[in-house]
Amino acid sequence: MDEQQRSTFLQSASRFPPPKGIKLYYGTAGFRTDASILQSTAFRIGILAALRSLKTGGAVIGLMITASHNKVSDNGVKVADPGGEMLTQDWEPFADSIANAPDPDSLIQLIDEFAKKEGIPLNGTQAAAILLGRDTRPSGESLVEAAKQGICSVIGAIVNDMGVVTTPQLHWMVRTRNKDLKASASELDYFDQVSTSFRCLIDLIPKKSYHGIGKLIVDCANGVGGEKLQVLKEKLNWLDVEIRNTGKQGILNEQVGADYVQKDKVAPQGFGGPDVGVRCASLDGDADRLVYFTIITKGNNQINLVDGDKILSLFALFIKDQLSILTDDTCEYQPRVGVVQTAYANGASTKYLKYLGLQVIFTPTGVKYLHEKAQEYDIGIYFEANGHGTILFSDHFLCWLEDRKSTEKCLEKKNAAKRLWAVSKLINQAVGDALSGLLLVEAILQHMGWSVDKWNELYHDLPSRQVKVKVADRTAIVTTNAETIVQKPPGIQEAITALTVKYPQGRCFVRPSGTEDVVRVYAEASTQEAADELASCVAKLVDQFLGFHI
Ligand SMILES: CC(=O)N[C@H]1[C@@H](OP(=O)(O)O)O[C@H](CO)[C@@H](O)[C@@H]1O
Ligand SMILES: [Mg+2]
Numbered sequence: 001m002d003e004q005q006r007s008t009f010l011q012s013a014s015r016f017p018p019p020k021g022i023k024l025y026y027g028t029a030g031f032r033t034d035a036s037i038l039q040s041t042a043f044r045i046g047i048l049a050a051l052r053s054l055k056t057g058g059a060v061i062g063l064m065i066t067a068s069h070n071k072v073s074d075n076g077v078k079v080a081d082p083g084g085e086m087l088t089q090d091w092e093p094f095a096d097s098i099a100n101a102p103d104p105d106s107l108i109q110l111i112d113e114f115a116k117k118e119g120i121p122l123n124g125t126q127a128a129a130i131l132l133g134r135d136t137r138p139s140g141e142s143l144v145e146a147a148k149q150g151i152c153s154v155i156g157a158i159v160n161d162m163g164v165v166t167t168p169q170l171h172w173m174v175r176t177r178n179k180d181l182k183a184s185a186s187e188l189d190y191f192d193q194v195s196t197s198f199r200c201l202i203d204l205i206p207k208k209s210y211h212g213i214g215k216l217i218v219d220c221a222n223g224v225g226g227e228k229l230q231v232l233k234e235k236l237n238w239l240d241v242e243i244r245n246t247g248k249q250g251i252l253n254e255q256v257g258a259d260y261v262q263k264d265k266v267a268p269q270g271f272g273g274p275d276v277g278v279r280c281a282s283l284d285g286d287a288d289r290l291v292y293f294t295i296i297t298k299g300n301n302q303i304n305l306v307d308g309d310k311i312l313s314l315f316a317l318f319i320k321d322q323l324s325i326l327t328d329d330t331c332e333y334q335p336r337v338g339v340v341q342t343a344y345a346n347g348a349s350t351k352y353l354k355y356l357g358l359q360v361i362f363t364p365t366g367v368k369y370l371h372e373k374a375q376e377y378d379i380g381i382y383f384e385a386n387g388h389g390t391i392l393f394s395d396h397f398l399c400w401l402e403d404r405k406s407t408e409k410c411l412e413k414k415n416a417a418k419r420l421w422a423v424s425k426l427i428n429q430a431v432g433d434a435l436s437g438l439l440l441v442e443a444i445l446q447h448m449g450w451s452v453d454k455w456n457e458l459y460h461d462l463p464s465r466q467v468k469v470k471v472a473d474r475t476a477i478v479t480t481n482a483e484t485i486v487q488k489p490p491g492i493q494e495a496i497t498a499l500t501v502k503y504p505q506g507r508c509f510v511r512p513s514g515t516e517d518v519v520r521v522y523a524e525a526s527t528q529e530a531a532d533e534l535a536s537c538v539a540k541l542v543d544q545f546l547g548f549h550i
Contacts, residue, residue: 001112001122005155009047009111012153013104016043016146026087026095028366028514030078032067035139038075042143044098045077046130046150047111050157052091053128054120056082062174063151064167065134065143069221069259069284072252075139077147084175084430086368124155131177133162133170135224135286136247140164162187166224166287168433175430194436195235197426201443204419213445215240217280218438219268221257222247225287225434232435244270258284258291258387258434262308263466267293267301279452281441283434289387290434292441294452306456309349311441312339312383313458315391316358318444319379319423325416326404335397338377340370343484343509344385344466347524352459362482366514367432388432393424462505463528465535469519471546474512477519483511492545499537503530508538519546 001009018024019037031041046063053061062080070076079087079095087095094114101107115122130151134140144161151159162170169190176185183189218241220226226246233241245256245268253260256268261282267275268282272295281292292306316339323335339353339360353360363369367388374380378397383389393401398421405421408414426443428436445455478488486493486509500506503525510521519542523535 001108001115002124005122005124006108008153008155009108010104012043012149013107015149016040018044018100018102024096024099026092026099028368029068030064030076030087031095031099032070032074032076032515035067035073035075035137035143038077038139038143039146041099042077042146043150044101044107045079045095046147046152047154048091048095048098048150049079049130049147050128050151050154051111051115051118051120052079052081052087053130053157054122054126054154055118058127058129060129060131060174060177062131062133062170063147064170064286065132065137065140065147066167066286067135067137068167068286068288069253069257072137072254073139075137075143077143080171080174080430082174082178084171084178085371086431089368122154126156128154128157130157130159131162131170131173132159133165133167133173135167136164136252164224164227166228166433166435168288168428168431168435169228171430172428172433191231191235194426194439195232197422198236198439198443200422201419201426201440202446204415204422205447212240213279213442213449213451215242215278216442217242217244217271217275217278219245219256219261219271219280219282220247220287221245221260221268221283221285222250222252222254223257223283223285223287225283228287228435229283229438232439253285256282258282258289261293261303262289262291262305262386265303265305267295267303271295271301273298281438283438284387287434288432290432290437290441291387292452292455294456304453304456305461306452307346307461308383308385308387308389309341309345309461310456310458311387311437312341312381312389313349313352314441314444314455316353316356316381317458318447319381319391319420320356320358322416322420323379326413326420333400335378335400337379338374338381340373340380340382342370342384343482343511344522345383346385346461346464347505347507348459348462362484364479364483365511371431383432387434390429390432390437391423391427392429398424462524462526463531464522464524465528465531466523467521467535467539468513468516469510469521469539469542469546470517470548471519471542472548473546474517474519476546477510477512477542479509479511484509486510489545492541495541496538499534499541503534506530506534508534510538510542 018040059082067074067076293303370382380392405417508523525531
């Protein structure tokens with residue numbers, strides 16, 4: 001790096017000392033911790049984002065300040081790569097090392113070495129471009145400022161602050177700008193694209209099968225999703241949607257939102273007796289997760305949960321139906337469809353998807369793994385049970401589809417092509433997006449004329465239980481086979497298997513969490529009592545092998 005660059009780094013880095021005695025990690029979803037200790041991380045990851053842009057030939061890179069479904073006092077920093085996907089895993093060790101560099105000199109040395117190794121020019125000759133966004137957390141503003149200072153300390157870097165946006169909106173903007181350099185890819189463009197493609201799907205519903213499906217109530221986790229869904233509601237003149245928990249009164253993610261509803265299997269705050277039987281949905285704090293539910297009876301907040309696995313099944317079914325209208329065995333080109341899940345997917349969902357004739361693949365937990373796998377297909381559909389997921393379409397498939405859409409003579413086939421095209425425009429192909437996912441669910445339910453109960457009947461979830469175990473060192477557990485088998489410490493897998501085979505339809509696995517200091521235990525069996533018992537026995541086993549007493 002040249003002298004001017006070195007002195008610019010030195011001056012700005014001295015204003016952002018790292019927190020003492022704390023080690024930070026770029027985990028499953030970027031850095032995430034108490035907001036009060038993130039200033040230096042935001043600054044340093046600002047630098048990283050600018051370097052990433054330089055490395056990718058000046059492509060637009062995203063930097064999002066959010067801690068998703070965590071409590072309001074937390075915050076986080078994560079980076080979006082040129083395709084709108086998560087930062088490449090190769091750069092995570094560099095992110096860790098600069099976040100933890102003890103002083104400006106060691107920080108500059110790390111940057112210098114890394115830039116040399118990666119062949120990144122640090123002499124101001126090339127421009128870097130960064131899009132910045134944040135969720136509604138009060139700490140967001142000052143962290144955005146810190147990130148801006150980091151970005152601007154790389155000479156020639158340009159930063160564009162998009163303000164308060166959902167995480168998927170920022171990823172979408174990054175992807176769209178890089179795909180089409182002329183595209184403005186503003187928030188308005190996002191709303192235009194999703195509302196136009198949603199309307200297109202509704203207009204393509206065969207009139208004879210059209211039935212109204214009634215009101216929808218959406219819990220917005222008191223986060224950013226509330227104000228954005230309001231924009232869509234107005235744009236679509238969508239009268240049958242009621243938006244709750246918009247953050248005007250309640251606290252972000254406190255007993256509200258998709259994570260709370262999915263993990264605790266209860267209705268969020270602000271929902272009750274009058275909502276029994278109504279189709280309800282929950283977004284998380286930064287609107288990248290979505291689940292549906294219905295309240296079962298008045299007087300308690302028990303719900304029927306319609307989770308990410310069921311959203312995945314609905315999408316897969318619709319796509320398969322449209323593809324089978326469009327192609328037959330004589331077709332030269334047979335698009336490859338892949339469905340990607342993790343071990344947390346309910347066994348009944350996997351069985352259903354296989355019964356549909358679809359190829360189901362498993363990856364380790366974490367969107368980056370699922371997304372990467374889904375990219376290998378013409379149509380790759382992925383979801384985590386917690387409601388994060390999307391559909392990816394290959395360029396080759398989209399070219400073929402565009403041609404079919406315009407040249408197809410048969411109206412039924414032409415309409416199927418138009419529907420798939422609209423899905424590719426509506427769904428956010430950068431990351432899971434609760435708002436575009438919600439519109440796709442709504443369009444498909446209307447297309448099918450299905451109630452939420454009918455949808456939920458696609459298959460019956462196997463009873464399951466998830467528990468967490470605190471251990472001395474969770475990294476002592478090493479897994480393989482998409483986290484379903486424990487390799488280390490020796491002996492534990494044999495003991496888990498011996499317990500699991502005692503339960504009809506039993507399935508159980510353990511893995512260290514990537515976001516919390518715990519080991520997670522997941523168990524499934526034919527009854528709830530059996531699933532609970534299996535989970536609790538295996539949790540005891542984990543404690544015996546790894547607990548604090550050894
Ligand atoms: C069981 C579970 O829900 N795990 C979540 C959770 O990861 P853990 O590594 O299990 O802590 O947070 C990740 C990031 O949000 C999400 O991708 C993942 O699905
Ligand atoms: Mg989230």
